[in-house]
Amino acid sequence: MNNKITASDVCFYYGNNQAIKNINLAVEKNSVLALIGPSGCGKSTFLRCINRMNDIIPGTKITGEIKIDDESIYGQNFDVTNLRRRVGMVFQKSNPFPQSIFDNIAYGLKINGIKDKYEIERIVEHSLKSTALWDEVKDRLNKSAMGLSGGQQQRLCIARTIAVQPDVILMDEPASALDPISTQKIEELIQTLKENFTIMIVTHNMQQAARVSDYTAFFYMGELIEVNKTEIIFTKPDKEMTENYITGKFG
Amino acid sequence: MQTHLELELEQIKIKIFEMADLSIEAIIDSIESLKNADITLANKVIEKDKLIDKLELDIDDECIKFLVTRQPAASDLRFVLAMLKINTDLERIGDLSTNIAKETIKIDGGALLKPLIDIPRMGEISVSMIKQSFDAITEKDVEKAKDVIKMDNELDELNLQIYRELFTYMGESTRHVSQCLSLILVAKALERIGDHIKNIAERSVYYIEGEDIRHKAVNKNMS
Numbered sequence: 289m290n291n292k293i294t295a296s297d298v299c300f301y302y303g304n305n306q307a308i309k310n311i312n313l314a315v316e317k318n319s320v321l322a323l324i325g326p327s328g329c330g331k332s333t334f335l336r337c338i339n340r341m342n343d344i345i346p347g348t349k350i351t352g353e354i355k356i357d358d359e360s361i362y363g364q365n366f367d368v369t370n371l372r373r374r375v376g377m378v379f380q381k382s383n384p385f386p387q388s389i390f391d392n393i394a395y396g397l398k399i400n401g402i403k404d405k406y407e408i409e410r411i412v413e414h415s416l417k418s419t420a421l422w423d424e425v426k427d428r429l430n431k432s433a434m435g436l437s438g439g440q441q442q443r444l445c446i447a448r449t450i451a452v453q454p455d456v457i458l459m460d461e462p463a464s465a466l467d468p469i470s471t472q473k474i475e476e477l478i479q480t481l482k483e484n485f486t487i488m489i490v491t492h493n494m495q496q497a498a499r500v501s502d503y504t505a506f507f508y509m510g511e512l513i514e515v516n517k518t519e520i521i522f523t524k525p526d527k528e529m530t531e532n533y534i535t536g537k538f539g
Numbered sequence: 540m541q542t543h544l545e546l547e548l549e550q551i552k553i554k555i556f557e558m559a560d561l562s563i564e565a566i567i568d569s570i571e572s573l574k575n576a577d578i579t580l581a582n583k584v585i586e587k588d589k590l591i592d593k594l595e596l597d598i599d600d601e602c603i604k605f606l607v608t609r610q611p612a613a614s615d616l617r618f619v620l621a622m623l624k625i626n627t628d629l630e631r632i633g634d635l636s637t638n639i640a641k642e643t644i645k646i647d648g649g650a651l652l653k654p655l656i657d658i659p660r661m662g663e664i665s666v667s668m669i670k671q672s673f674d675a676i677t678e679k680d681v682e683k684a685k686d687v688i689k690m691d692n693e694l695d696e697l698n699l700q701i702y703r704e705l706f707t708y709m710g711e712s713t714r715h716v717s718q719c720l721s722l723i724l725v726a727k728a729l730e731r732i733g734d735h736i737k738n739i740a741e742r743s744v745y746y747i748e749g750e751d752i753r754h755k756a757v758n759k760n761m762s
């Protein structure tokens with residue numbers, strides 16, 4: 289199989305509290321993997337292991353190995369700055385910078401060393417078109433991003449993420465605060481984006497997981513209980529625990 | 540305590556079992572009517588089929604409502620999908636039983652060529668196939684369901700045997716042609732009933748273990 293991300297025996301600790309237990313999981317290139325499971329089971333923690341976002345939390349420890357393109361991201365000479373460009377992240381609460389719509393996207397490009405004005409304009413336009421936002425904002429690119437609706441802000445954050453051309457996009461409940469129409473747009477977007485990116489998405493919405501993902505992983509108390517093709521997880525899961533969770537009989 | 544979701548599933552189950560009881564009754568009564576030239580009973584079978592038709596619509600509505608409002612997954616989803624299809628098969632069994640009752644009416648009290656043996660036998664087999672399919676659903680017993688599928692072979696054979704026998708009769712004397720044709724149609728109806736029960740059993744297997752065994756031989760002894 290053509291795997292983009294491979295996690296082997298990954299354990300993660302907040303101090304003495306082990307949040308992730310021996311996760312072995314591979315994510316196929318250009319696929320969408322949904323992470324589901326009850327609150328506190330470690331979905332966000334695991335997601336943050338993939339771009340080493342947990343590094344900044346004091347007192348944490350990770351063991352095991354995570355590889356992206358066969359390169360161990362916790363290896364000795366690994367370039368973490370470059371990793372953050374290659375692995376973009378979108379959060380539950382959209383977090384645009386208090387700047388213009390244009391600058392929200394241009395900022396990341398400039399940090400990544402793109403200086404050419406026309407090149408920047410081109411990428412900004414392309415990213416906004418990819419997130420189906422262009423038509424809605426093209427006449428007010430210089431207005432503040434804070435004036436956009438919640439759904440538009442979230443798509444702007446996705447545009448900002450893909451502008452720097454990552455390989456992997458991590459999404460932590462990207463649509464949980466959005467109305468159904470904005471949610472549908474984000475879901476559409478996820479399905480188009482997977483042509484060019486490998487996506488991991490955390491969601492509490494079972495139907496959303498079923499709609500957007502190719503594979504689904506069920507986590508429970510820091511353990512990976514089951515991972516399989518989404519279609520199989522939602523029609524005949526292997527484990528009773530998964531069955532109980534997705535049919536709402538968890539208790 | 541049962542959740543609302545479980546209660547709704549239970550409701551669908553109760554109605555499907557009611558439908559199964561009605562179709563068993565339809566088979567038994569239609570054969571009885573034929574055996575005893577009982578036209579009143581035959582009419583009752585035809586009348587009662589309306590109940591089955593109504594129940595079919597009810598169950599369809601409830602299943603669709605459940606799918607839309609609950610967006611079920613895993614075994615809940617498989618259960619509802621299986622019930623939707625089983626529902627259609629039971630309704631067809633009801634129709635086929637009325638076909639049998641209509642032949643009783645056509646024979647119109649005329650003396651039978653000889654006492655019926657194989658046709659009632661087919662009726663009995665069909666009834667026990669339905670019962671066993673529904674036991675399989677209740678007990679989530681895949682083997683029971685798969686046995687039902689094998690039992691269908693018996694019905695096919697009996698149908699063929701009846702057909703040959705009656706065909707011979709028809710050759711011997713033209714007096715019995717219309718009754719022979721009626722009985723051939725009855726046997727054919729029972730054979731079709733068997734096919735629908737086989738569907739029901741296959742759908743039970745899908746519900747129980749998520750495997751679609753339609754259009755597959757159950758074991759090597761089967762063609």
Ligand SMILES: Nc1ncnc2c1ncn2[C@@H]1O[C@H](COP(=O)(O)OP(=O)(O)OP(=O)(O)O)[C@@H](O)[C@H]1O
Nearest residue numbers: 302305307325326327328329330331332333334345
């Ligand atoms: N910064 C932190 N410091 C200490 N413990 C933490 C921290 N973040 C998370 N945890 C703990 O780690 C465990 C996993 O949390 P995590 O946020 O990964 O769960 P989750 O599956 O994303 O839950 P939710 O669905 O509610 O977002 C929990 O027990 C949580 O309390």
Ligand SMILES: [Mg+2]
Nearest residue numbers: 331332333460
């Ligand atoms: Mg989380």
